[in-house]
Amino acid sequence: MTEKLDVTLSVNGKRYEMKVEPRRMLADAIREECGLTGTHLGCEHGVCGACTILMDDKPVRSCLMFAVQAEGAELRTVEGLAKGNELHPIQQAFWDHHGLQCGFCTPGFLMLATGVLEQNPNIGDEELVHALSSNLCRCTGYQNILKAVKAAREEMKP
Amino acid sequence: MKWVGQPIPRLRDPVLLKGKGRFTADIAVGAMAIRFVRSPVARGTICGIEIPEGAVVFTAADITDIKPLRPILHGRNYVPTDQPILANKRVTYVGEPVAAVIAATQSEAEDIAEQVMLDIDVLDPAIDVDEALKPDAPRVHDQAPGNVLVETSLKTPGFDAVWAKAAQVVEVDIRSRRQNAMPMETRNAHAVFDHSTGRVTLYTSVQNPHPIRTGIADVLGMPETDLRVVAPDVGGGFGQKMALVPEYVFAVWVARKLEASVAWIEDRNENLIASFHSRDQHHTVKAAFDENAKLIALEADLRCNVGAYSNYPITCGVEPLMAMSELPGPYDLREYSVRTRGVTTNTCPMAPYRGVSRPVLTLSMERIMNLAADRFGLDPVEMRRRNLITEFPYKTVTGSLYDAGTYWESLERSAEVLDLKGFRERQKKAREEGRYLGIGFSVFNERSGYGTPTFAARGMEITPGYETVEMAMDPSGYVIARIGASPHGQGLETGLSQIIADELGIEPSRIRIISGDTDATPYGWGTFASRSLVLAGGASKLAAEQMRERLNKIAGHLLQAPPEEIELAGGVARRRGHEGSVEITALARAAHHQSQLFGGGGPGLTTIATYDPAGTFSNACHSAIVEVDIETGHVKIERFLVVEDAGILINPMIVDGQIHGGVVQGIANALFEEIIYDETGNILTGSLMDFIPPTMSEVPTIEIEHLETLTDASITKAKGIGEGGTIGPPAAIINAISDALKPFGVEIFEIPATPPRIRQLIREAAKEKS
Amino acid sequence: MKAPQFAYRAPRSIKEAVTALAESEGMGKILAGGQSLVPTMNFRLARPDMLIDINRISELDFARPENGKLRIGALTRHAAFERPFFEGPLARLLADVVQHIAHVPIRTRGTFTGSLAHADPASEWCLVACTLDAEMVAHSLEGERIIPAAEYFVTTLTTALTENELLVEARLPLLDDSWKHGFCEFNRRAGDFALSMSLVALKIENGRIAEARIGIGGVEDKPVRAPDAEAYLIGKTGEAADRVEAARLASEGIQPMDDMHAPADYRRDLTRAMVRRALERALAR
Structure with missing residues (x-):
């Protein structure tokens, strides 16, 4: 039995203290220790992107990190996007443009898109498609995800 | 204002967007983990299973009280298979569950599972469909000597005479490689034992909770009532989540055994190797044409690899029988000779996948x-014009009845939108520059929204079809509709709310749709086969009509008017042509709290209706313009057009979304996805690095146009739309690639048409030329 | 798919890291970006007893041109190269190549030297290191060792690094303005590993090719050069016929892998196309 480590995660501005094995996947810690189950696991090998979150404002795969590695970083998950009942522009755009069907990949796409648009508010269409190709969706054929993110790009311009 | 036809945003989206959805794994946090030890070999005899000391591990020897899964089909030379919940004495495919580990966490369960040692005597497996049909092939099941589990044939009496008169005979040998539906959420089963009642609740990501409950209760020998099956938020299904699997059964069994809360959350590797596959088919088809290029007879030999076991409850007849009955599609055909076979192999079992065959x-x-068309020197549009069905209703050679559709119109419109003539000029110019463009069309129809009468013809012991809706308006005037269908991302709740809203004159936001819980919904068949909007929509309409009559009666009483003159709209009831109105909420309140005033019909406002039609045929033309890079074999889809007819659009936004998703799965089928077995039956594509669903970069903009034929075959006038998107793309894209490669004489007959395959054909063609 | 157990160390200095590595007696693994290692562990195909997480070693977090070389420290993420942070052809080359490495979230975490240490045959950075004759700087308790690219790549997932060595830095030659580069890769999906790719760097003097570097990746068990094609191009202008011939020479000089993704003869065809296109791109600049 490997010793458990004391880890403190900061997620959506809130601190979560936990004792976890070194192997505890960051995504699992977010889901189970923090109780934030909006971050989904679709492949656990970094391809599908359902677990994408923001770490210090940049998109990362939370299935390819261990919880202990995220100590000291500011994590953001889908639960941190809306302010109460007011949806974040990216969420509103996905709703308006039918950018989701089953909703399983949605949190990962929302966080990916938020990270990409925050880093590069004027991102061009071609680069945007390239960036969004990081995540898989099986329902929408990506058509309305792209439409939604383009709409959010306009809304989120500073 | 009518709600039907409006692209209103979906009602459940805000919850999903905020990360507050409840998928099975979210509910299962904290449950004990189940990890299955799976067979690493395709075929063999289990000589021993060594279990690490102190570990909680179950094997076949521990579960002798569970009956095997035994789906039944009547006729069609069907040979039943008994699928054990844990492999018993022998293994029949890589990935088959052999033992089950229970541990406090998933990680620990995996640690233990690695230490379970399987001693298996390896036997030669049957893997490929054609190899399995050879006389000396290994026998997958003793009771099926030729490895055929289902076989049927048909030959029209006039076939031989007509065939003899053929001016031209065209033959194709089509090979479709194996796919995995690959929903984003993998399968799972979270079973919770309730100490106070002794009941078990199974949360599971399925499309059809009621039949799943029946199947589990049957093999466990328990009353169905003691099992509650809940499909919470479901992350896509596409057919993969509509068959009962051993894992669900085991989860319920072990929850009862240990009186505990347990969860199996399938990982992606398990999903790719051991969840249902599909589309592994080989068609040899010959078509006879008369001198006018009219199809006069069709001869087909259809072989479908159905894997190691028949699936419950649909059975392994699903692909071969669908392939046989629907092969002629939108084309007029009077003479047909066909043989279809479902062939068992030592591979993962098959289940329906969006589009089925x-x-x-x-x-x-x-x-x-x-x-x-090439043989007759006709262009592909003219060739099809001479053969598409244009008069309806049309009775097919296999006995189906086509309601009205727009087979020819959809093609004609497609050729117009893509400017076929202009394209040919562009294609010619491009070829001169060494660039290879091609155009391809694909016209098809799709049986959708079919009920018991149609399913009954298939001979399944468990015959699905009808859908029931129980509706109630509460005293506050809100409506609850409990449905047997089980949507999982389609937005059915929104569509049904629109239908009900129009009947009752209230806003969709006042309607709640309850689905996916056997304790809370009437027995129904779930969501699959492009059926839910037609069937649950039809039943919702019928239940809402009854509700409207009840409301009219109460309103008539309160407004002192004959009920038949009452109109419900904008949240109020009024007498047609008269002043004065009463709020529908007031009617609801009165129905419950002043029931003594109305007599007859009893207090409250509840209705129930069942809809069970024969079905309706949707249709579409898909077309693609592609460019083939002849050096690499890469195919770029320049344009993809869908001209479709699914009757009235209840919610156009949702319809387009369904088409988008289906088309991309179809593109994946045509160009990308393939489950690959080696000759020993090992799967080489167990990760998403190897099984490759396309990303946004590989997908073109999908253009959509709608034709809306009004049909009497559906009481909402809506036809099914769920599967159509997946059906057209392989043919459109493969025809386009072949068109692009005309200068090389390359014709494609295999999907996916991967770059290495295309490049290989180009290389061979070049060799032949020189 | 959860990783097996391991002990975790998070050293704060190179010295602490190589000490931990030595103590692990060959059973330890360096965790940098983890974008290749962690999925392998989740599949339980890798099961190191100890992970030595170097992400908190600030002395490894640098990337700067110095004395004619670009020095890339072990914590430099792929994403650092997306926008050129220094002048010259090498910055443009790296910014071009990085777009082909996996996807945004992977590039956020994955590191340049991590790719070199992992040594996937289809790694773009390995191809860059091979083509430009990078130097790899390894540290162990015994001190520093500099390994030239020609000796560094051994075979699939195997390098000249010993089990006690930490790759702390890679050095690339800064190319002067007479250099042009071209990169072309073929993959099935955006971000996937290439089935073949080629990186070309040409030194042009008076309209003719004075020096040619042609690297090929994703084809053999490690990135390789195309010496015949490189030699052939010297003194040529690089016109269409030159490019076709160089590509032919390059594609015939390789022994391609054969797997389910691409049969050997297909990889050879692809390589011919990739080299030719990389040359076209280089000469079009």
């Missing part, structure tokens, strides 16, 4: 049409 059979027919 029709992507493959459409590919067969549409390749024939293109080859025949």
Whole structure:
């Protein structure tokens, strides 16, 4: 039995203290220790992107990190996007443009898109498609995800 | 204002967008983990299973009280298979569950599972469909000597005479490689034992909670009532989540055994290797044409690899029987000779996958049409014009009845939108520059929204079909509709709310749709086969009509008017042509709290209706313009057009979304996805690095146009739309690639048409030329 | 798919890291970006007893041009190269190549030297290191060792690094303005590993090719050069016929892998196309 480590995660501005094995996947810690189950696991090998979150404002795969590695970083998950009942522009755009069907990949796409648009508010269409190709969706054929993110790009311009 | 036809945003989206959805794994946090130890070999005899000391591990020897899964089909030379919940004495495919580990966490369960040692005597497996049909092939099941589990044939009496008169015969040999539906959420089963009642609740990501409950209760020998099956938020299904699997059964069994809360959350590797596959088919089809290029007879030999076991409850007849009955598709045909077989192999079992056989059979027919067009020197549109059905209703050679559709119109419109003539000029110019463009069409129809009468013809012991809706308006005037269908991302709740809203004159936001919980919904068949909007929609309409009559009666009483003159709209009831109105909420309140005033019909406002039609045929033309890079074999889809007819659009936004998703799965089928077995039956594509669903970069903008034929075959006038998107793309894209490669004489007959395959054909063609 | 157990160390200095590595007696693994290692562990195909997480070693977090070389420290993420942070052809080359490495979230975490240490045959950075004759700087308790690219790549997932060595830095030659580069890769999906790719760097003097570097990746068990094609191009202008011939020479000089993704003869065809296109791109600049 490997010793458990004391880890403190900061997620959506809130601190979560936990004792976890070194192997505890960051995504699992977010889901189970923090109780934030909006971050989904679709492949656990970094391809599908359902677990994408923001770490210090940049998109990362939370299935390819261990919880202990995220100590000291500011994590953001889908639960941190809306302010109460007011949806974040990216969420509103996905709703308006039918950018989701089953909703399983949605949190990962929302966080990916938020990270990409925050880093590069004027991102061009071609680069945007390239960036969004990081995540898989099986329902929408990506058509309305792209439409939604383009709409959010306009809304989120500073 | 009518709600039907409006692209209103979906009602459940805000919850999903905020990360507050409840998928099974979210509910299962904290449950004990189940990890299955799976067979690493395709076929063999289990000599021993060594279990690490102190570990909680179950094997076949521990579960002798569970009956095997035994789906039944009547007739069709069907040979039943008994699928054990844990492999018993022998293993029959890589990935088959052999033992089950229970541990406090998933990580620990995996640690223990690695230490369970399987001693298996390896036997030669049957893997490929054609190899399995050879006389000396290994026998997958003793009771099926030729490895055929289902076989049927048909030959029209006039076939031979007509065939003899053929001016041209075109033959295709179509090979469709194996796919995995690959929903984003993998399968799972979270079973919770309730100490106070002794009941078990199974949360599971399925499309059809009621039949799943029946199947589990049957093999466990327990009353169905003691099992509650809940499909919470479901992350896509596409057919993969509509068959009962051993894992669900085991989860319920072990929850009862240990009186505990347990969870199996399938990982992606398990999903790819051991969840249902599909589309592994080989069609040999010959078509006879008269001198006017009219199809006069069709001969087909259809072989479908159905894997190691028949699936419950649909059975392994699903692909071979669909392939046989629907092969002629939108084309007029009077003489047909066909043999279809479901062939068992030591591979993962098959289940329906969005489109079921029709992507493959459409590919067969549409390749024939293109080859025949070349033979007759006709362009592909004219070739099809001479053969598409234009008069309805049309009774097919296999006995189906086509309601009205727009088979020819959809093609004609497609050729117009893509400017076929202009394209040919562009294509010519491009070829001169060494660039290879091609155009391809794919016309098809799709049986959708079918009920018991149609399913009954298939001979399944468990015959699905009807859908029931129980509706109640509460005293506050809000409506609850409990449905047997089980949507999982389609937005059915929104569509049904629109239908009900129009009947009752209230806003969709006042309607709640309850689905996916056997404790809370009437027995129904779930969501699959492009059926839910037609069936649950029809039943919702009928239940709402009854509700409207009740409300009219109460309103008539309160407004002192004959009920038949009452109109419900904008949240109020009024007498047609008269002043004065009463709020519908007031009617609801009165129905419950002043029931003594109204007599007859009893207090409250509850209705129930069942809808069970024979079905309706949707249709579409898909077309693609592609560019092939002849050096690499890469195919770029420049344009993809869908001209479709699914009757009235209840919610156009949702309809387009369904088409988008289906088309991309179809593109994946045509160009990308393939489950690959080696000759020993090991799967080489167990990760998403190897099984490759396309990303946004590989997908073109999908253009959509709608035709809206009004049909009497559906009481909402809506036809099914769920599967159509997946059906057309392989044929459209493969025809387009073949068109692009005309200068090399390359014709494609295999999907996915991967770059290495295309490049290989180009290289061989170049060799032949020189 | 959860990783097996391991002990975790998070050293704060190179010295602490190589000490931990030595103590692990060959059973330890360096965790940098983890974008290749962690999925392998989740599949339980890798099961190191100890992970030595170097992400908190600030002395490894640098990337700067110095004395004619670009020095890339072990914590430099792929994403650092997306926008050129220094002048010259090498910055443009790296910014071009990085777009082909996996996807945004992977590039956020994955590191340049991590790719070199992992040594996937289809790694773009390995191809860059091979083509430009990078130097790899390894540290162990015994001190520093500099390994030239020609000796560094051994075979699939195997390098000249010993089990006690930490790759702390890679050095690339800064190319002067007479250099042009071209990169072309073929993959099935955006971000996937290439089935073949080629990186070309040409030194042009008076309209003719004075020096040619042609690297090929994703084809053999490690990135390779195309010496015949490189030699052939010297003194040529690089016109269409030159490019076709160089590509032919390059594609015939390789022994391609054969797997389910691409049969050997297909990889050879692809390589011919990739080299030719990389040359076209280089000469079009």
